[in-house]
Amino acid sequence: MIRVGLNGYGTIGKRVADAVAAQPDMELVGVTKTSPDYGAETALRRGYDLYAAIDDRAAAFEDAGLETAGTLGNLLDAVDVIVDCTPAGIGERNQPIYAAHDTPAIYQGGEDAAIADASFNARGSGAIDDPDSLRVVSCNTTGLSRLLAPLDEAYGVEKARVTLVRRGGDPSETDRGPINDVVPDPATVPSHHGPDVNTILPDVAVDTAALKAPVTGMHTHSVNVTLEQEPTTVEARELLRAEDRLFLIPERAGIDGAGALKDYAADVGRPRGDLWENCIWEESISVEGRDLYLFQNVHQEADVVPENVDAIRALVTDVTREESVARTNEAIGVGLDSLLSDAGSARDQIVADD
Numbered sequence: 001m002i003r004v005g006l007n008g009y010g011t012i013g014k015r016v017a018d019a020v021a022a023q024p025d026m027e028l029v030g031v032t033k034t035s036p037d038y039g040a041e042t043a044l045r046r047g048y049d050l051y052a053a054i055d056d057r058a059a060a061f062e063d064a065g066l067e068t069a070g071t072l073g074n075l076l077d078a079v080d081v082i083v084d085c086t087p088a089g090i091g092e093r094n095q096p097i098y099a100a101h102d103t104p105a106i107y108q109g110g111e112d113a114a115i116a117d118a119s120f121n122a123r124g125s126g127a128i129d130d131p132d133s134l135r136v137v138s139c140n141t142t143g144l145s146r147l148l149a150p151l152d153e154a155y156g157v158e159k160a161r162v163t164l165v166r167r168g169g170d171p172s173e174t175d176r177g178p179i180n181d182v183v184p185d186p187a188t189v190p191s192h193h194g195p196d197v198n199t200i201l202p203d204v205a206v207d208t209a210a211l212k213a214p215v216t217g218m219h220t221h222s223v224n225v226t227l228e229q230e231p232t233t234v235e236a237r238e239l240l241r242a243e244d245r246l247f248l249i250p251e252r253a254g255i256d257g258a259g260a261l262k263d264y265a266a267d268v269g270r271p272r273g274d275l276w277e278n279c280i281w282e283e284s285i286s287v288e289g290r291d292l293y294l295f296q297n298v299h300q301e302a303d304v305v306p307e308n309v310d311a312i313r314a315l316v317t318d319v320t321r322e323e324s325v326a327r328t329n330e331a332i333g334v335g336l337d338s339l340l341s342d343a344g345s346a347r348d349q350i351v352a353d354d
């Protein structure tokens, strides 16, 4: 059993906690919070031991009537690996604390790539030699790595150009925006997302430009990839359909955007309406000469979740990447596939264990 601790029980942390708890080879030892708010209460309701992330906040939990099992230091001493899901930049501050407890750590995409021995994506990363720490790349970088890796392997990527329409904030983030505009963010082109993809796929030429829109549901990517070979549109669609963490949305499903996608996810029983897969509009995948085009949506709260589970195995076990992905997918039910697809259901329907 891999004993896992989770530091930072927010948007990403609570989802990673649930995914870890669902793995037969992992034990979730506990989660941390700084504030005794609804997030702390729901962690306890789910049966997770709660630890104070900051020592002098422990009394606040007691005052609020929420029982803690100790502080971050106690948690670090009780686990084989800590998954840091604190806000961007806090992971860097936590790094010396993890080192002092000799606890291998996984960080998130809000941290600089230099924080860890390697950046990680289960589909795109090459071999990583005995790391002491890993950084699971951001939601957008995860979505692009999953897409570009198979295209590069099958046809060679000469150049990828991607426009990212990013959600303004997560649904619970009432202080984010914009609320009535579409804003180039960053206004400089290319954006930092392309170089981040190169932390996973160093040899793939990719330029990105990014905007922020007043939506909370998902990011939307408009993708153009110039390939070295010239597959047919059908061949490109079949290549992408075969990937477990890519969901091809069939035209006749009537799913026209993030709202319908989230509705679909909730209706098929996904926890929190989460979409762990990239969601690609099948009819948008088209090849003109060597240029491939498509639209995909990425659920920013969810796509990095299975990647964190695989990063845990990559960090502290000898389990192969393929075996880890298969275990993760089976335990939580990754591998969405519509019965309305023209090709029928390409994969066995996976049912979540819990």
Ligand SMILES: NC(=O)c1ccc[n+]([C@@H]2O[C@H](COP(=O)([O-])OP(=O)(O)OC[C@H]3O[C@@H](n4cnc5c(N)ncnc54)[C@H](OP(=O)(O)O)[C@@H]3O)[C@@H](O)[C@H]2O)c1
Binding pocket: 007, 008, 009, 010, 011, 012, 013, 032, 033, 034, 035, 036, 039, 053, 054, 085, 086, 087, 088, 089, 090, 108, 109, 110, 111, 137, 138, 139, 170, 300, 301, 304
């Ligand atoms: N949200 C996304 O769309 C998304 C997608 C992919 C990657 N990421 C990355 O994932 C990381 C976490 O993002 P998030 O959106 O999950 O953030 P979040 O919702 O703000 O959650 C962060 C959590 O960390 C806790 N925290 C704050 N300060 C802490 C500290 N000093 N020590 C320990 N815990 C602390 C907070 O607890 P309290 O509430 O108790 O203070 C909160 O539960 C970031 O690197 C982000 O860039 C985010």
